[in-house]
Amino acid sequence: MRRWLALSLILSLVLVPAALAQQQWKPEVKFIKFAVATAGGDWFRAGAKYTTLVPEVVPGLAASTLMGGGVVNVSKVGKGEAQIGFALTPYPEEGYHGKGKFNEPLKNVRLAAAKLGRTIVVALVVLKDSPIQTIHDLKGKRIVTGDRGWGTTVLAEAMMAAAGMPPDKFRAEGGTISYTSITDRAKALQDRNIDAFFVPGQVNYPDVMVVQQALGLRIIPMPDEVIETTLATVPGAGRGSVPKGLYGVLDRDLPSPGFLQQLIVDASLSDELVYRLTKLWWERIDEIMEIAPTFKESNVKIAMEGATIPFHPGALRYYKEVGVAR
Numbered sequence: 001m002r003r004w005l006a007l008s009l010i011l012s013l014v015l016v017p018a019a020l021a022q023q024q025w026k027p028e029v030k031f032i033k034f035a036v037a038t039a040g041g042d043w044f045r046a047g048a049k050y051t052t053l054v055p056e057v058v059p060g061l062a063a064s065t066l067m068g069g070g071v072v073n074v075s076k077v078g079k080g081e082a083q084i085g086f087a088l089t090p091y092p093e094e095g096y097h098g099k100g101k102f103n104e105p106l107k108n109v110r111l112a113a114a115k116l117g118r119t120i121v122v123a124l125v126v127l128k129d130s131p132i133q134t135i136h137d138l139k140g141k142r143i144v145t146g147d148r149g150w151g152t153t154v155l156a157e158a159m160m161a162a163a164g165m166p167p168d169k170f171r172a173e174g175g176t177i178s179y180t181s182i183t184d185r186a187k188a189l190q191d192r193n194i195d196a197f198f199v200p201g202q203v204n205y206p207d208v209m210v211v212q213q214a215l216g217l218r219i220i221p222m223p224d225e226v227i228e229t230t231l232a233t234v235p236g237a238g239r240g241s242v243p244k245g246l247y248g249v250l251d252r253d254l255p256s257p258g259f260l261q262q263l264i265v266d267a268s269l270s271d272e273l274v275y276r277l278t279k280l281w282w283e284r285i286d287e288i289m290e291i292a293p294t295f296k297e298s299n300v301k302i303a304m305e306g307a308t309i310p311f312h313p314g315a316l317r318y319y320k321e322v323g324v325a326r
Contacts, residue, residue, distance in 0.1 A: 027058055027273050033066040035073035035085025038147050040182030040207050041200065042294035043086050049288050050281065057280045058273065070120070070151025071101055074264065078106025083266045084277060088120055088151030088259035090236025093308040100235065101154075110312035112278050113263040113303040117295035119240035121256035122155050123201030125208065125247075127189060128216030132196055135163045135220060140174040144185040144197035151259050153179065155234065156198035159222060159257070162229035183207045190214060201242040201256065203293040212247045219246065221254045230257045261294070265312050274314025282318070300324060 032054070036047035044065065051063035068076050070088030074095035077085050091101070098105035126132045132141065138160070145160070145167075146153025157167055167177055178185075178194065185197040186207040199208060201219070211217060219242060231237050240258030244250050263281065265274050281288075282300045289295050304311070304324055311319075319325035 025272060027061045028270050029083070029273075030061060032061065032063045032083040033076075033081070034063055035068040035076045035082035036065045037069050037086070037150065038067050038181035038183075040184075040186070040205060042203065042205075042292035046288050046292035046295060047086070049291055050284075053280060053284055053287075054277070058276050061273075069147060069149035069153070070259065071154060072149030074106060074109060075102070077264050077266055078109045080108070080266060080268075083269060084112065085264055086116075087262045087264050088236075089262060089306065090259075090308070091151060092262055092264050093236070096309040108267045110265050110267045110274075110310055110315070111262060111307055112265045112274065112312060112315040113281070114260070114307035114311075115302050115305045116261040116263055117298045118202045118261075119238065119258040120152060120261055120294070121201045121240040121242055121258035122152050122159070122198050123242045123246065123254075123256070124156075124196060124198055124220040124222070125189070126196045126218050126220060127192075127211075128218050130195065130218065132220065135159065135222060135226060136165075138175065138196060139165060139170070141195040142176045142178070142193070144178045144180055144188065144194055146179065146198055147181055148179045152198065152200050155230070155237065155257055155259065158230045158234045158237075159226055162226045162233070163223075186211050196220075200294070201246060202240075202258075203296075204247055209247060212249065217247050217249055219250055219254065222256060224255070227255055227257055236260075260306055265315070267312060269312070269314070271312070271314040271317060274312045275317045276314075278312075278315040278318040282322075 034047045034051050037043040047065040054063040066082045071091045073085035073087050074091045076082040078095055092109055094100035095102045095106040096109050145156040182205050188194045190211045237257040240256050242254040242256050244253050285298050
């Protein structure tokens with residue numbers, strides 16, 4: 001009996017302070033912004049879902065989404081305009097070192113995950129009855145290459161340049177380029193106010209599917225030489241494919257350059273907060289994947305692959321806890 005009482009006392013001395021510490025911890029901020037992309041895409045839906053979950057795991061912390069893109073989100077997190085966000089390779093690395101599209105180093109950027117879900121590729125979409133058969137047929141046409149600040153916009157315009165139509169030359173030869181959300185570019189194509197658009201091509205987007213159901217779509221394959229030139233000129237781009245069955249019109253996979261998706265955070269956030277935010281992402285990933293299929297290949301076991309900048313210590317703590325990091 002005495003031995004049992006002594007053991008109970010020891011356990012209470014060990015466990016109670018730990019439990020109290022967990023209850024007493026409070027986030028150093030009351031509100032965070034999650035940098036996503038404009039409406040109509042999976043990043044927007046995933047971010048919206050995630051921000052609704054945040055108060056469940058971090059009481060006293062509210063969260064909302066902030067419009068952005070795979071490039072501009074690096075600046076938003078690096079400058080403190082957002083505390084967490086999605087990004088595409090190679091832009092966190094470029095931002096961290098102040099290279100490429102970034103004029104100054106953004107040393108405040110850290111990784112929470114280096115590899116998320118599917119490789120982001122780009123599809124060139126036209127109406128079924130369009131005379132456009134190849135990327136070269138875009139000359140003089142009205143197109144949308146993406147939205148401003150998106151990595152896929154960079155990729156689309158790099159493919160155009162590889163086909164001999166860099167944006168300045170394309171415009172000089174009578175073409176027009178617009179920058180809009182997926183929702184707006186889909187409506188513009190349906191209304192025949194544009195002739196073609198580029199769109200992230202790894203999953204079906206509902207707004208684009210509406211156009212397929214109404215008028216029919218085609219996806220234009222990229223010539224091998226365009227893909228090879230793009231891979232050689234765009235840092236961080238790798239091989240991917242637009243999948244068979246996309247929008248019900250593709251009968252085979254189409255090769256495409258692509259980027260990895262990453263999750264970045266503000267280095268100034270506490271280790272405890274980033275630990276909880278990282279844990280939340282992976283423990284609720286099934287719920288996120290249900291509404292954002294882009295993340296259906298997400299797996300915590302590969303979350304640290306492809307890292308080119310430091311991880312936040314809070315994220316590392318979680319990966320060590322689940323046996324991904326040593």
